[in-house]
Amino acid sequence: MAVVGSVTLLLLPGVLLGLCAGERLLPGRHLLLESGLEEMVLRGRHRGWPLELEDLSSLEWGFLGVLLEPQLDPECKELLSAFANSSMRFTGCLIRSARPVTICQNCYHQFREVMQQLNNIENTTQSNHCAKSLLRSDRLQMVALLSEFFNDTWIKANCANCLKSNNEGLSAGTVTFLALYNDSVACFKQNLQEGNLLPGNYSEVCKNCNATYKNLSSHYSEMQRNGQLEESGEQFHLCIDVEDAINITQRLWSTTFNCSVPCTDTVPVIAVSLFIFFLPLVFYLSTFLHSKQKKRILILGKRIHSNASFVNIQDKSN
Template identity: 60%
Template sequence: MVFLGVFLPSVLLGLCAAQSPFPAAAGRLEEEERSPWLELLLLLRPEVEPECRELLAGFANSSVRLSGCLVRHARPVTVCQNCYRLFREVTEQLENISRAAGNTTESNPCAKSLLMSDRLQIVLIMSNFFNATWKKANCANCLKNNSEGLSNSTVTFLALFNESMACFEHNLQRQEDSRLLGNISDVCKNCNVTYKKLNDMYNSMQKSGKEDESEEEFHLCIDVEDAMNITRRLWSTSFNCSVHYSDTVPMIAVSSFILFLPVVFYLSSFLHSKQKKRILMPSKRFQSNDSSVNIQEKKH
């Protein structure tokens, strides 16, 4: 045992340095004589099978492409519409690694060597990160059931969003100073219909999603939410179009009617009290005249 403890480290050091453990006899060793030591080294430092190495390289390349796509489309957020193909590719690569002919990892050595051979488990960490990011973005709510493309409602919403942005840009070019926009600016007047369609479409998607989902809180995918937030912020804050120009006349009429209600109430109360007072006054005089007549008749 002492001999092996001294001899084995020298063997490994010699092999790592691409030298024979016996320098004096290095020139006389043939390929057949070195093979037992190489087999020992492979047992101590097992290599990944070529098939597993190819699967690992495929997962690595897909992960790089997906990571780059997520970062490139982080602002404004368009990850769901631009990265769903790459996310599906990463998912398929992981399935290829973990797929086994049977129910045990022994039937698939790649799953054991790539997913469970060490404590860190880099492949699983990367896969969990992508899945958590995708779930947090709620990208499934903007895709078809099989995730092969965007849903019809999402395509319609994005088309209305692009139309609204084009309308904003076109009408801003006609403004002399885009910082001095009012409620009756060209943007508010000319883009009112397009903005209303976009807002109605967003509300409809939210309503239909809440009806389909059993969860208490429903969120559309981050692409749709971010696009709607950008549009509303431009419409209300930048352009000051919170009140639609076409709705100002009805709103002023209703507001004037509500403000005039107290005046009508107090005026009617005053007139009613005045009329009641006039009715009560003759009755008192009539009673006093009757009483005086009765007194005079008694005297006579």
């Protein structure tokens, strides 16, 4: 209300001068002035200034809005539009890659583009005037809020652990893992289609796909070990694409197909298991025998001492 009154007071002298001289202030806006501001002036003369908000019609608000509305520079508008387009592409990729999870392998180009557009906004010239307008001009800070959401999503997905430096592409280990995963899934599908399997009987799948599945599991374990070394002992997680793929494969292998990998070292495993099982029994038995023998020696020692005392007493009596 104070802003409207101030603007009206600033416009009042020029309007009055124009009316007194019988001239139009804006020839192209004659209808606006006569039906809008001139009426405002006439009402203001009778009712007193400043005008209340309800005194302003939609046309009057439109005229004042042009004067009061903060305008973005063309450069800032272009940066905002580029960020909006890149955000739309990245969001669409995230949704399309949600199930099965293929975010890291499908969306790293779009993520790099979003981060690049944000970097362009933050590094504008002329004392970062676009950064101030687009990132810190209001309480909501929509551009900063969206960029923070995109970055947090990328970090939670651990995509950096399956990509090259600077998100330039998939790492060699990830490419190999995805190839082995595709081979395993293809083997499952092929044996399910070719074989006349009874419900719950997947022996052909287990036999024919055993080697492929073992290669996939071995490579996954190797990726985890390499990651642990690189992370210097901290808890390490591979990217969500790899973790989701290995979970799907393991669930199919163990739960759906009920396959079990045969163990070639059965005898050593049984021997070690029996040794660990009987070790507590041996310990308690040896402890029991040792304590019983020590108690027997103690009782025998007391008897010898008492006999010696009795002999000494008899010698003194003689």
